[in-house]
Amino acid sequence: MTYVVTENCIKCKYMDCVEVCPVDCFYEGKNMLVIHPDECIDCGVCEPECPAEAILPDTAPGLDKWLKLNAEYAEVWPNIVAKGEPPTDAGAFDGQPDKFEKYFSSNPGQGDGPGNQPKDEEAAA
Amino acid sequence: MDAHRQARADPNTPAACCGSCAPEETVRIHQVTEPAVGLLVDRFYARVRKDPELGPIFAGAIEDWDPHLATMRDFWSSIMLTSGRYHGNPVAAHRRLAGLTPQLFERWLALFAETCGELFDEALAANFMDKARRIAASLQLALFYRPEHDRPRSAP
Numbered sequence: 001m002t003y004v005v006t007e008n009c010i011k012c013k014y015m016d017c018v019e020v021c022p023v024d025c026f027y028e029g030k031n032m033l034v035i036h037p038d039e040c041i042d043c044g045v046c047e048p049e050c051p052a053e054a055i056l057p058d059t060a061p062g063l064d065k066w067l068k069l070n071a072e073y074a075e076v077w078p079n080i081v082a083k084g085e086p087p088t089d090a091g092a093f094d095g096q097p098d099k100f101e102k103y104f105s106s107n108p109g110q111g112d113g114p115g116n117q118p119k120d121e122e123a124a125a
Numbered sequence: 126m127d128a129h130r131q132a133r134a135d136p137n138t139p140a141a142c143c144g145s146c147a148p149e150e151t152v153r154i155h156q157v158t159e160p161a162v163g164l165l166v167d168r169f170y171a172r173v174r175k176d177p178e179l180g181p182i183f184a185g186a187i188e189d190w191d192p193h194l195a196t197m198r199d200f201w202s203s204i205m206l207t208s209g210r211y212h213g214n215p216v217a218a219h220r221r222l223a224g225l226t227p228q229l230f231e232r233w234l235a236l237f238a239e240t241c242g243e244l245f246d247e248a249l250a251a252n253f254m255d256k257a258r259r260i261a262a263s264l265q266l267a268l269f270y271r272p273e274h275d276r277p278r279s280a281p
Contacts, residue, residue, distance in 0.1 A: 001263050022203040022211045041215060042263035043204050043256055081212065 002037040002058050003046060006066045009033055009054035011093035011103050015083040017046035017055060028080040028109030029073055031087075036074035037067070052094050078111020155246040157205045159198075165253070166197045169240040178232045186222055204256050215260075216267045225268060230261045 005017075009032040017033065018026045025039035026046075035046075035055075047055045058067055093099065154161045170190070173179045187193045199210040219225060237257050241250035 001259065001266065020203070020207045020209050022200060022209075023214060023216075024212055038267060039214070039216065040263070042259040044259065045204060045207050049207065 001042040002040040002067075002070075003035055003042065003044065003055050004037075004058050004060075004063050004066045004070050005032065005034050006054050006056055006063065007099050008052040008095065009050075010099040011087060011096075012052040012054070012090045014051045014086045014090060015080070016049040016051060018080050019083045020045045020049050021081075024079060024081045024113065025074075026080050027074045027077040028111050029077050030105040030107040030109050031103060032105075033080065033109075034070040034073045034077065037071050039074075052090075073106070077108045079113025080109065080111050081113050084110070084112070153246040153249075154244055155249050157249065157252075159202060159206065159208075161244070162201045162205060163198050165240060165244055166194055166201060168244065169237055170194060170197065172236050172240060173233070176232065176236060178229060179236070182222065182224060182229065204260075205253065216264060219264055219268055227265055227269060230265055234258060234261055 005026075011031050013032055015033065022043060022045065023039055023041055025036045025041075026033045027036060037058075042057075044057065047057070049055075056063060056066075087093075093103070096102075154164075170183075170193075173183055174190075196211065196213070199208075200213075200215075202208040203211040234254075234257060238250070238254055241253045244250075245253065
């Protein structure tokens with residue numbers, strides 16, 4: 001079980017989610033973020049933080065395409081752990097239809113994870 | 126929720142005044158605050174450490190409890206108050222532990238539910254338990270799920 005970043009993140013990329021995620025499982029593309037499905041602990045903290053309402057639980061219907069996209073790009077894009085500056089024109093793209101076809105970029109973003117090394121810390125709960 | 130109890134559960138004078146006064150109290154906390162999270166974590170792990178099933182697992186993994194309790198307060202504060210204070214990798218932390226079983230996760234959840242039930246009103250306890258169950262399920266998927274053990278699904 002995981003949460004999934006969906007279409008409306010594209011070109012909006014507000015990144016509020018990154019600040020609250022306890023397990024740093026967001027990965028940054030050029031114009032959207034994705035969640036690593038194997039790192040997400042399903043806590044749901046990020047969902048209400050997204051101003052674009054682009055984050056959904058994988059139990060929501062019709063998310064197969066986005067589940068696959070999140071899993072695929074979380075493996076290749078860099079980790080992001082702190083909110084950066086959202087695009088200045090984010091508001092203009094919020095809610096636009098067909099953003100994937102028009103704007104999706106498979107290019108990686110900057111990322112800011114600690115060297116984007118594999119994480120391995122903290123004791124058990 | 127019982128209106129009488131709600132009226133008495135003033136968040137400004139929470140039962141979260143100390144770590145030992147609440148079990149017999151009828152006033153239960155109904156709002157998440159940092160002191161409420163702290164009280165839950167301290168009381169829950171005191172119970173875990175005495176538990177015959179969970180105690181030995183934790184004793185084998187944690188040498189110094191003060192930092193661990195601080196980490197767990199940060200974790201639950203991040204989950205329930207979106208404070209962003211915890212940053213870690215619980216999946217990796219649990220992978221290092223030998224002897225974890227789904228039954229131990231159930232035991233953990235039972236003790237957590239017991240502690241939430243003592244301290245919090247029904248709605249707040251349910252909020253904590255909802256998060257705890259989701260996270261426990263997610264950790265177990267990461268730890269125990271083996272796709273090769275899946276039975277082939279029959280065609281619809």
